[in-house]
Amino acid sequence: MRKAIFPGSFDPITLGHEDIINRSIPLFDEIVIAIGVNAEKKYMFSLEERKHFINETFKDEPKVSVITYEGLTIDLCHKINANFILRGLRNPADFEFEKAIAHTNRRLSKIETVFLLTAASTSYISSSIVRDVIRNGGEYGMLVPEAVKVKLHKL
Numbered sequence: 470m471r472k473a474i475f476p477g478s479f480d481p482i483t484l485g486h487e488d489i490i491n492r493s494i495p496l497f498d499e500i501v502i503a504i505g506v507n508a509e510k511k512y513m514f515s516l517e518e519r520k521h522f523i524n525e526t527f528k529d530e531p532k533v534s535v536i537t538y539e540g541l542t543i544d545l546c547h548k549i550n551a552n553f554i555l556r557g558l559r560n561p562a563d564f565e566f567e568k569a570i571a572h573t574n575r576r577l578s579k580i581e582t583v584f585l586l587t588a589a590s591t592s593y594i595s596s597s598i599v600r601d602v603i604r605n606g607g608e609y610g611m612l613v614p615e616a617v618k619v620k621l622h623k624l
């Protein structure tokens with residue numbers, strides 16, 4: 470059984486994340502979206518909100534589930550018997566950053582990291598830019614899945 474975790478902050482989930490997850494569905498039997506909790510990071514959306522956005526977006530996809538975690542990603546993989554880490558690559562900066570993490574994870578475990586190149590149409594999207602647009606009252610609708618839009622319209 471091929472089980473992958475897709476770790477990240479997802480603050481909030483964007484169309485870029487959604488694209489990576491959708492394209493990984495045929496590759497794995499199960500994909501666990503793992504929202505990392507870092508006590509030193511300040512988030513725009515609460516853990517519950519971030520989880521809700523992802524659950525809503527993939528509510529019709531039985532292979533996809535969401536959990537939250539603290540600590541090392543490879544420890545989480547061992548705990549839930551996941552053999553792959555999934556990550557998206559947008560640009561050379563992502564590659565350099567991800568390369569060091571993937572090599573380290575391979576030194577510490579047997580977990581393979583699988584990279585998908587982002588779709589050209591969403592490769593410019595980042596959660597931090599989405600947060601900036603939201604904060605400043607800009608039009609964020611074309612950057613995020615429906616569930617995020619619905620919640621923000623209610624605020």
Ligand code: ADP
Pocket residue numbers: 476477478479480483484485486489555556557558559563587588591592593594595596
């Ligand atoms: P982190 O805090 O770990 O960077 P993110 O939620 O920003 O968490 O990203 C999680 C994963 O999603 C990373 O692999 C990142 O490269 C990928 N990702 C982020 N934005 C996009 C995008 N627009 N297209 C594809 N992948 C993306």
